[in-house]
Amino acid sequence: MGFSTQNRIVMNRDSNSYTFIFATAMVFVVASTLAFTASSLKSLQAENVRKEKMQNILSTIGIQTDREQAQNLYKKYINRTLALDHHGNVDENVDAFQIKLNNEIKKPEKEQRFPLYKALVNNMSYYIIPLRGSGLWDAIWGYIALKSDINTIQGAVFDHKAETAGLGAEITQQWFMDRFKDEKVFNQSGQLVGIRVSKTNNDPKDFDKNDHEVDAISGATITGDGVTNMIIERLTHYLPYFEKERTTIASIK
Amino acid sequence: MPDRELTSSKKNTFLFLNEESEPLFSRKNRALLTDPLDDNNPITVQVLGICSALAITVQLKPALVMSLSVVAVMGASNVIISLLRNLIPNRIRIIVQLVVVASMVILVDQILRAYAYDVSKQLSIFIGLIITNCIVMGRLEAFALGNGVWKSFLDGIGNAAGYGFILIVVAFFRELFGSGKLFGYQIIPDALYEMGYENNGLMLLSPMALITVGVFIWLQRSRNRKLIEKN
Numbered sequence: 001m002g003f004s005t006q007n008r009i010v011m012n013r014d015s016n017s018y019t020f021i022f023a024t025a026m027v028f029v030v031a032s033t034l035a036f037t038a039s040s041l042k043s044l045q046a047e048n049v050r051k052e053k054m055q056n057i058l059s060t061i062g063i064q065t066d067r068e069q070a071q072n073l074y075k076k077y078i079n080r081t082l083a084l085d086h087h088g089n090v091d092e093n094v095d096a097f098q099i100k101l102n103n104e105i106k107k108p109e110k111e112q113r114f115p116l117y118k119a120l121v122n123n124m125s126y127y128i129i130p131l132r133g134s135g136l137w138d139a140i141w142g143y144i145a146l147k148s149d150i151n152t153i154q155g156a157v158f159d160h161k162a163e164t165a166g167l168g169a170e171i172t173q174q175w176f177m178d179r180f181k182d183e184k185v186f187n188q189s190g191q192l193v194g195i196r197v198s199k200t201n202n203d204p205k206d207f208d209k210n211d212h213e214v215d216a217i218s219g220a221t222i223t224g225d226g227v228t229n230m231i232i233e234r235l236t237h238y239l240p241y242f243e244k245e246r247t248t249i250a251s252i253k
Numbered sequence: 254m255p256d257r258e259l260t261s262s263k264k265n266t267f268l269f270l271n272e273e274s275e276p277l278f279s280r281k282n283r284a285l286l287t288d289p290l291d292d293n294n295p296i297t298v299q300v301l302g303i304c305s306a307l308a309i310t311v312q313l314k315p316a317l318v319m320s321l322s323v324v325a326v327m328g329a330s331n332v333i334i335s336l337l338r339n340l341i342p343n344r345i346r347i348i349v350q351l352v353v354v355a356s357m358v359i360l361v362d363q364i365l366r367a368y369a370y371d372v373s374k375q376l377s378i379f380i381g382l383i384i385t386n387c388i389v390m391g392r393l394e395a396f397a398l399g400n401g402v403w404k405s406f407l408d409g410i411g412n413a414a415g416y417g418f419i420l421i422v423v424a425f426f427r428e429l430f431g432s433g434k435l436f437g438y439q440i441i442p443d444a445l446y447e448m449g450y451e452n453n454g455l456m457l458l459s460p461m462a463l464i465t466v467g468v469f470i471w472l473q474r475s476r477n478r479k480l481i482e483k484n
Binding site (some may be wrong): 165 | 353356
């Protein structure tokens with residue numbers, strides 16, 4: 001193909017020093033190019049992530065929207081965002097939307113702030129609680145919306161970092177998330193029980209909405225257990241707030 | 254010092270470009286572009302890049318974006334390796350190729366994340382896996398290291414297009430029969446579903462992708478006699 005005709009540069013391409021110099025220069029060029037691109041695109045990427053978060057929060061209360069619309073609808077329907085401490089008091093100094101649960105969850109309970117989103121849609125109020133836990137391979141997270149009785153689930157969304165495609169990753173599918181609708185997180189005696197992703201329930205079609213269980217996904221046991229655990233673990237922290245909220249609602253009535 | 258080397262190589266390459274007396278789209282150069290589409294298709298003839306072909310052909314849209322990403326990555330990395338081919342120390346050439354491919358892939362990933370977020374979420378790890386796509390490294394090692402810039406560019410684009418072509422064909426059938434849609438729009442009318450037609454869930458699983466590729470190879474060989482091995 002004619003590569004013998006080119007003018008060869010006179011240098012020893014096999015010497016150690018040349019190899020080192022080449023490698024160093026290459027690393028320098030590559031690193032600066034990538035760093036430059038990453039930092040110049042960062043704001044756009046962060047914006048996408050922010051809008052997706054709004055989109056997820058909205059979808060728990062049954063508002064499906066695209067990412068562009070999410071911001072407007074979020075402003076319209078989410079009327080309060082609260083950062084709670086472990087006594088259920090509101091910490092006014094913290095912006096709940098900015099709380100990163102993956103950092104927060106590592107702190108001792110006393111220092112954690114628990115974000116809560118309150119939505120008002122057609123005069124119905126909802127409590128949306130962000131979730132985070134671990135699946136089989138890596139983090140799983142999501143949002144769960146409770147109706148104004150602070151018991152019945154309005155909707156849930158889940159997402160994951162690295163669950164197995166076709167198995168654990170199915171938790172992001174609509175049919176799985178729909179199973180949580182109308183389930184109750186408190187039992188008859190008012191104890192928080194959460195929702196169990198169960199392999200042994202006798203209710204695969206999920207008709208029984210009072211059993212605190214949804215049918216698990218075959219082959220996704222650990223991911224399913226992760227979902228179970230993160231729901232109960234996260235909700236537990238909101239109990240003091242729920243108590244207060246119930247008293248307030250009762251006193252208004 | 255590396256700077257001076259780079260400029261001298263550039264001059265060299267441009268000289269070399271001029272030395273190629275043949276027109277830009279000579280028959281030989283056109284063959285570089287079109288051969289991989291059929292006679293020398295990376296997937297159906299060389300059987301490279303199968304893993305990603307199985308994984309992301311459930312729907313047309315990600316298949317198309319994946320194809321375009323591979324075209325961008327292969328075109329760019331073939332050009333870069335070809336430009337540097339007289340500078341790359343022989344002993345670390347595979348590492349250099351890997352670094353070039355990896356940086357191109359990261360660039361594509363970052364750009365998708367900024368401008369096509371949904372698609373980038375859908376493709377998730379598969380964009381990263383372009384790095385391991387045997388076609389990319391294969392072309393760098395087999396072609397770009399020994400050929401001029403323009404030819405390498407054509408070769409990269411051609412092979413990526415050959416890969417993308419198969420991806421799109423497979424995705425077409427999988428999405429059509431698996432979910433009754435194309436590009437997410439419903440194609441199979443509701444009336445047909447009411448008459449008892451069902452989407453074939455098997456089409457959505459990777460075994461059917463392999464079978465679809467197999468059927469394609471069969472059709473291709475029955476049409477193109479050149480490809481049949483003689484015993």
